[in-house]
Every structure is written in C-alpha cells, then in structure tokens.
Amino acid sequence: MLSFTEENYLKALVQLTFFENSRQHEGQGKSEVGVNRLAAYLDVKPATVSDMARKLKVKELVDYEKYGKISLTELGKKEGMMVIRRHRLWETFLYQKLDFNWDEIHELAEELEHIHSIKxxxxxxxxxxxxxxxxxxxxIPDENGEITIPFRRTLSEVKEGKKCKMIAVNDNSIEFLKYVDKIGLKIEDEIEVLKKEDFDALTTIQFKQKQLVVSPKFTDNIFVLCATCLNAKECDC
Amino acid sequence: MLSFTEENYLKALVQLTFFENSRQHEGQGKSEVGVNRLAAYLDVKPATVSDMARKLKVKELVDYEKYGKISLTELGKKEGMMVIRRHRLWETFLYQKLDFNWDEIHELAEELEHIHSIKxxxxxxxxxxxxxxxxxxxxIPDENGEITIPFRRTLSEVKEGKKCKMIAVNDNSIEFLKYVDKIGLKIEDEIEVLKKEDFDALTTIQFKQKQLVVSPKFTDNIFVLCATCLNAKECDC
DNA sequence: TAATAAAGTTAGACTAATCTAACAATATTT
DNA sequence: AAATATTGTTAGATTAGTCTAACTTTATTA
Incomplete structure (x- = not known):
C-alpha cells in the first residue's frame, strides 16, 4: 500500500510528465522530469526528491538513475492516474452534490483523494x-486509469465569428476561478467570438446574451470545443 | 491541527470513557481510563500510550499525571466528539447514498473521519x-460535539408480549452485523417479543411477519425503544 | 577547453509514532 | 506487612519524511 506522500509524488509526476504543457510535448514522448523541477512543484528540497526517487525506484514505480531524470513506469503511471481519478471524482461530488464553489473544492479533494477504496x-x-x-x-480517468483527452484548443485560437463551448480551464488558481465565476461563465456554456483585435490582443466574446471584452490572460486559459471538432483534430472553428 | 494519530487517541478516549458500558457508569462520573486499557483498545503497547498521554497533556487535551488515569478535558472531549460526528455522518452517507452494506461502512469511515473541514x-x-x-x-453528535443519548434498553429487557422498535446495535463486529442483515432486520423495524424462555434464555421474536428464536448473544446487543418511552425513562415495555 | 553555473547527491540531524527490554510504582493477596 | 502480581515508565532503537550544509556531477558559456 502506498503512503500519502508516495501518492503525492506519483500524482505530481503524472501532472508534470503527462498533463503540463501537453500540447507542446504532444507526440514527443518527453515524459520525464528533473529532480529540481519536481522538488519545486512539490515544495520540498531537491535532497528530499533524490531520496524519494530512489525509494520509488525500488518499488518499481519510477525509472531513475543517479544524476538522471525521473519518469513513471507503467505501474507508477497507473497509480498516479488513480489518485487523479479520485481527486476529480471527489471534486465533482463536492460541486454537484454539496454545492461547494468552484474555488473551494480543490483543497478538500487534496485530502479526500487519499482514501483508498476502489469500490x-x-x-x-x-x-x-x-x-x-x-x-x-x-x-476524469476511468477505472483502469485510462484517460482520453479530447482534442482541446484555447479560446485564443478560435477564429472571429465562430462559436464554441467551454469545456475546461487551464489555470486553476483561485483568482482565475473567482473571475470566471464572477462573469457568470460555466462549463458547457456556448461562447461566440465576436471580434479579435490584433493590436492589443483583446477579444470580444458573447455568452448567455452578455458581451465582454477579455484579455489573453483569460482566453489562453479557457479550453473550448465546437460541435464539429468534438471528435476531429481538424476543424475550422 | 491534530494529527491522524492524536485524533484516534481522543476518539478512543471518548468511546472508553463516555460510551462504553455507559449504562453501568451512568451518573458515576468515572470518565477516566488506565494506560493498559487504552493501549489494548488501540492495539499499541502501554509504553506508547504513556508517551502520548504526556503529549496530549501538554496540548491540554487530557488530564493525566504520571502513574495516574487518563481523562479528557473539555477541549479533548469536544475534539473526540467531532471525530465521532464525522465518522457517523460518513457512515450514513455510504449507507444511504452509495448503497454500501452495513458491515462495510465502518472501515471506510475510519479513513474519512480524518478529513478536517467543518464546512x-x-x-x-x-x-x-x-x-x-x-x-x-x-x-450523531451535533455541530458542537453535543450528543443527547436517548434512553435505550436492550431487547433482553423487553417484557413478553410487548412491542418495541430497534434503534441501534451494541456489537459492531462484522459477524454480528452480517447476522442481523441475514435475518433481514433493520433500524426502525418493529419487533414483538412473543415468548421468553427462562430456562435457556431464548427469546421468540416477530418482525415483518417473520418469527425467529434468538439467544442472549443477540438480544443483549440490540437496542430498542418503544413508542411510549421515546422520551420517558420509565416505561412498561 | 577551462571556468563557471546549474543540477543533483550524500551525510547527518530532526520529529512523530511506534517498538522492546529493563525498571519502578501501585495494588492485591496470602 | 511481606510477597507477588499488575500496572505504568523510561531509555534506546526504528522508520518515514523532511531539512541543512557540504560535496559531486553534468551542462553551459566565455
């Protein structure tokens, strides 16, 4: 059985090697990470990560050689994915059933994700x-830790005059989530890109009969999908 | 913030000093417990409890002097009660909403009870x-850790010919819970005591149109209440 | 390529929670 | 009351996860 801490290392490795900048890495197979980077992400010292990397290697959860990079084994990836599955299911529960706000659920799920019970x-x-x-x-990864990330683009990439629907946010900081809440935008909402101003990169969008001018700080962090590109990598939206 | 372990000690102390044998202790104010007893309950060595008792004393969660008994302070009692509140609320959730069996919920609640969030x-x-x-x-203790234990008697105490309803079990062992499940008896079910045989202490009961002969091992561990004694300490049932 | 910077490791220390083994205090029994 | 049994404590060790400080390896740059 994995400890609380070991699970957090595996989760962090999944985030850093599979999710973070996934568009840049796409297809490159660069799914490994350095000790310093992982240490910074987990807010511990590199020395601590060095130690833990050795321990995780013994348990066959990561591939790692002294002075080398760290990467997840199949087993490690699966375990990490299961932590993420639990995290995201609890978040959904807190939001949908207990009426928690968008920005409150992450912290609680950080604790709940460590309850081990497949059932x-x-x-x-x-x-x-x-x-x-x-x-x-x-x-949300499935029972087997598999995740099928649908093709996503950011709102910045959507062409003028096109419609799309919001499916995710890229920035989970409380400030960002509070802003999205404030303007009244929700997952699954339809957004129309009315105008894109090249000069200052501001975009005018419309959703729920409301018009709003937003900056790249916003559009870069909203993932969208349109009806036609749901299962297609090429789409003109 | 209390650790996982500290919470378990406080919970155990509440169980041993307030709940266990509450009928015997009633009104005697004997809410203290020895090191060996607590060690046996928690399945650790007495040495460990000695150490922890000192630590909990520093945190003003228990009253304790070397070679003396351990008892909860007001603060310690409240914290322990809150752990029990969380445990019992989670059990209720698992049973009512996720359709877990009676005998599966305790173990899961042992983990869930340590998620700290009042909200x-x-x-x-x-x-x-x-x-x-x-x-x-x-x-289930309320938000303030207060619990109002209604007057309960065991099924053994109910007189022949009287009806009552089951409100609790005294024995939470898996074997016992499985047996109760097997015979189809549930909380709130009405039970009629048809016959009590003094010779071998067997009791014939009826519930949901079924008749069954049960032993003291059963009747001693089923708590009941009758309509008339819901709020009265004296009742002829 | 040699010097410097960045990245990573090791040794030794700390804390919390546990153990064992030896010892001390208190309670019980003859 | 002395002997014995029960109960509780202390000292020293262990493990997981962390730290700091000193050191080593690898990468970058002048």
Missing amino acids: LMNRLDQFLDFPSFDPHGDA | LMNRLDQFLDFPSFDPHGDA
Missing part, C-alpha cells in the same frame, strides 16, 4: 452518473 | 437531511 470510487462514480469531466473541465 | 461536514449533514442516528443506530 468507494466506483460507487461514487455511479452516484454522480459517470461524469467525463470534473467541475474544472478536466477529464 | 464539509455541515454540508454533508444537510445533504443527508440532518440524521440523528447513523446506520448502526448510534447518535
């Missing part, structure tokens, strides 16, 4: 009607 | 419609 998570999954995305729009 | 527990309480008892029929 519990499968029951919760069923209770929530098998959601595909959590309240931030991130995909 | 989470209050929301869950609301979601469950403010239950007074958990699935085992034990009272």
Whole structure:
C-alpha cells in the first residue's frame, strides 16, 4: 500500500510528465522530469526528491538513475492516474452534490483523494452518473486509469465569428476561478467570438446574451470545443 | 491541527470513557481510563500510550499525571466528539447514498473521519437531511460535539408480549452485523417479543411477519425503544 | 577547453509514532 | 506487612519524511 506522500509524488509526476504543457510535448514522448523541477512543484528540497526517487525506484514505480531524470513506469503511471481519478471524482461530488464553489473544492479533494477504496470510487462514480469531466473541465480517468483527452484548443485560437463551448480551464488558481465565476461563465456554456483585435490582443466574446471584452490572460486559459471538432483534430472553428 | 494519530487517541478516549458500558457508569462520573486499557483498545503497547498521554497533556487535551488515569478535558472531549460526528455522518452517507452494506461502512469511515473541514461536514449533514442516528443506530453528535443519548434498553429487557422498535446495535463486529442483515432486520423495524424462555434464555421474536428464536448473544446487543418511552425513562415495555 | 553555473547527491540531524527490554510504582493477596 | 502480581515508565532503537550544509556531477558559456 502506498503512503500519502508516495501518492503525492506519483500524482505530481503524472501532472508534470503527462498533463503540463501537453500540447507542446504532444507526440514527443518527453515524459520525464528533473529532480529540481519536481522538488519545486512539490515544495520540498531537491535532497528530499533524490531520496524519494530512489525509494520509488525500488518499488518499481519510477525509472531513475543517479544524476538522471525521473519518469513513471507503467505501474507508477497507473497509480498516479488513480489518485487523479479520485481527486476529480471527489471534486465533482463536492460541486454537484454539496454545492461547494468552484474555488473551494480543490483543497478538500487534496485530502479526500487519499482514501483508498476502489469500490468507494466506483460507487461514487455511479452516484454522480459517470461524469467525463470534473467541475474544472478536466477529464476524469476511468477505472483502469485510462484517460482520453479530447482534442482541446484555447479560446485564443478560435477564429472571429465562430462559436464554441467551454469545456475546461487551464489555470486553476483561485483568482482565475473567482473571475470566471464572477462573469457568470460555466462549463458547457456556448461562447461566440465576436471580434479579435490584433493590436492589443483583446477579444470580444458573447455568452448567455452578455458581451465582454477579455484579455489573453483569460482566453489562453479557457479550453473550448465546437460541435464539429468534438471528435476531429481538424476543424475550422 | 491534530494529527491522524492524536485524533484516534481522543476518539478512543471518548468511546472508553463516555460510551462504553455507559449504562453501568451512568451518573458515576468515572470518565477516566488506565494506560493498559487504552493501549489494548488501540492495539499499541502501554509504553506508547504513556508517551502520548504526556503529549496530549501538554496540548491540554487530557488530564493525566504520571502513574495516574487518563481523562479528557473539555477541549479533548469536544475534539473526540467531532471525530465521532464525522465518522457517523460518513457512515450514513455510504449507507444511504452509495448503497454500501452495513458491515462495510465502518472501515471506510475510519479513513474519512480524518478529513478536517467543518464546512464539509455541515454540508454533508444537510445533504443527508440532518440524521440523528447513523446506520448502526448510534447518535450523531451535533455541530458542537453535543450528543443527547436517548434512553435505550436492550431487547433482553423487553417484557413478553410487548412491542418495541430497534434503534441501534451494541456489537459492531462484522459477524454480528452480517447476522442481523441475514435475518433481514433493520433500524426502525418493529419487533414483538412473543415468548421468553427462562430456562435457556431464548427469546421468540416477530418482525415483518417473520418469527425467529434468538439467544442472549443477540438480544443483549440490540437496542430498542418503544413508542411510549421515546422520551420517558420509565416505561412498561 | 577551462571556468563557471546549474543540477543533483550524500551525510547527518530532526520529529512523530511506534517498538522492546529493563525498571519502578501501585495494588492485591496470602 | 511481606510477597507477588499488575500496572505504568523510561531509555534506546526504528522508520518515514523532511531539512541543512557540504560535496559531486553534468551542462553551459566565455
């Protein structure tokens, strides 16, 4: 059985090697990370990560050689994915059933994700009607730790005059989530890009009969999908 | 913030000093416990309890002097009660919402009870419609850690020919819970005592149109209440 | 390529929670 | 009351996860 701490290392490795900058890395297979980077991400000292990397290697959860990079083994990836599955299912529960705000659920899920029970998570999954995305729009890994990330683009990439729907946010900081809440935008909402101003990169969007001018700080962090590109990598939206 | 372990010590102390044998102790104020007893209950060595007792004393959670008994302070009692509140609310959730069996919920609640969030527990309480008892029929402490144990008697004490309803079980062992499940008896079910045989202490009961002969091992561990004694200490049932 | 910077490792220390083994205090029994 | 049994304490060790400080390896740059 994995400890609380070991699980957090595996989760962090999944985030850093599979999710972070996934568009840049796409297809490059650069799924490894340095000791310093992981240490910074987990807010511990590099020395601590060095130690832990050795321990995780013994348990065959990571591939790692002294002075080398760290990467997840198949087993390690699966375990990390399961932590993320639990995290995202709990977030969905807190948001949908207990009426928590978008910006409150992450912290609670950080604790709840460490409850180990496959049965519990499968029951919760069923209770929530098998959601595909959590309240931030991130995909929820299935029972086997598999995740099928649909092709996503940011709102910045959508052409003028096109419509799309918001499916996720890229920035999970409380400030960002509070802003999105404030303007009244929600997952699954339809957004129309009315005008894109090249000069200062401001975009005028419309959703729910409201018009709003937003900056790249916003558009870069909203993931969208349009009806036609749901399953297609090429799409003109 | 209390650690996982500290919380378990406080919970155990509440169980041993307030709940266990509460009928015997009633009114005697003997709410203290020895090092060996607590060690046996927690399945650790007495040496460990000695150490922890000193630490908990520093934190003003227990009263304790070297070679003396351990008892909870007001603060310690409240913290312990809150752990029990969380445990019982989670059990209720697992049983009512996720359709877990009676005998599966305890173990999961042992983990869930350590998630600290007052808001989470209050929301869950609301979601469950403010239950007074958990699935085992034990009272759930309120937001302030207060518990009002209603007057309970065991099925053994009910006179021949009287009816009562089951409100709790005294024995939470898996074997016992499985047996209760097997015979199809549930919290709130009405039970009629048809016959009591003094010779071998067997009792014939009826519930849901079924008749069954049970032993003291059973009747001693079923708590009941009758309509007339709900709020009265004296009752002829 | 040699010097410097960045990245990573090792040794030794700390804390919390546990153990064992030896010892001390208190309670019980003859 | 002395002997014995029960109960509780202390000292020293262990493990996981962390730290700091000193050191080593690898990468970058002048």
